[in-house]
């Protein structure tokens with residue numbers, strides 16, 4: 001197996017639910033994905049499709065009333081596998097460890113060191129009363145502790161966790177000032193790495209003294225402090241203006257090339273996907289409906305939803321390139337309101353009788369891991385089996401399958417009520 005096709009993370013059958021007063025929300029359902037080391041894996045889909053919940057599930061950041069209700073998250077880390085093997089053999093498969101089967105304390109210790117996440121609003125990642133440099137140095141220290149001598153943890157942990165020593169770290173940080181000159185220097189070099197000019201001076205500044213773009217860079221530096229195996233970037237550029245967005249994407253691209261880092265990139269924007277990603281998962285209503293290489297998804301897609309997303313060619317140069325919304329609304333994810341049918345059927349121009357039962361994910365032609373959740377992967381569209389336009393109550397579906405004369409008295413955009421695919425930087429007009 002070559003380096004370039006080595007899986008770093010394999011998510012299998014992941015389901016995450018929220019148990020709210022309104023009922024059970026099926027935010028993520030039976031989701032599979034595989035992220036290879038050194039790749040940028042993109043997740044794209046409309047608002048509310050479950051992208052962030054997927055990322056937060058991997059990071060173990062789902063909080064009540066949310067819960068991962070099933071699935072496996074296999075992470076390749078030989079050292080971790082060796083450490084957990086004795087006590088949690090069922091969680092180990094070769095050098096993979098199922099993160100959902102190890103003690104919570106161990107899983108949480110991977111945050112920052114194995115997995116790091118950057119968010120839309122960098123403000124939330126910084127404490128306003130500490131300098132940026134101090135906070136980066138703290139992150140560096142956390143990493144140092146994580147890889148500290150296991151014996152130093154031994155006295156404090158119960159025997160069950162002893163073998164996990166090097167993976168369990170103290171979350172108590174002793175002081176708000178620089179822990180060591182070494183970590184201060186590392187903080188400065190991290191600022192330099194992410195392209196902050198005058199890093200020595202900027203290290204002593206507070207977050208509010210940074211511009212939005214600079215703080216975004218600093219947040220990336222913070223995420224890199226622990227030298228994570230996987231960086232998860234959830235809409236990392238959405239709040240930024242178009243020029244800065246492009247710069248941040250360039251930075252991520254550069255970091256990927258220079259450090260070989262693996263990135264999970266979440267975005268509404270197919271232009272960003274085209275520019276950054278090796279593989280893509282297209283999400284709809286909590287499911288990955290199509291996944292594969294960039295070429296599978298852009299050139300050989302099977303799912304009409306993927307086709308719809310590609311409906312307008314996004315402007316690759318402009319990170320905020322607007323996607324044309326697909327007519328209709330994203331379905332409710334409330335369990336009691338979800339039928340058994342394909343979740344996209346009511347908006348699908350190719351909906352057939354076959355779509356009234358929920359399609360499993362099947363392999364599609366294309367790359368090794370091109371998979372799709374659509375009956376069209378196995379049979380071609382048959383107009384005689386098409387569902388009538390008003391089958392789902394409202395004539396929501398585009399009239400593509402039916403040959404209707406163009407009329408100019410009713411501009412389609414005015415009809416669109418759904419939020420969907422709001423993009424990063426507006427439409428640039």
Ligand SMILES: Nc1ncnc2c1ncn2[C@@H]1O[C@H](COP(=O)(O)OP(=O)(O)OP(=O)(O)O)[C@@H](O)[C@H]1O
Pocket residue numbers: 018020025026027045046047048049050051052053054065066268333
């Ligand atoms: N704390 C919560 N309680 C209840 N439902 C939630 C909670 N967090 C998320 N959800 C639901 O889970 C679904 C998926 O949300 P998620 O944030 O993953 O979407 P997304 O694809 O990231 O959307 P966006 O592009 O707008 O960020 C949504 O229906 C959302 O309402």
Ligand code: NI
Pocket residue numbers: 051052053234
């Ligand atoms: Ni999100």
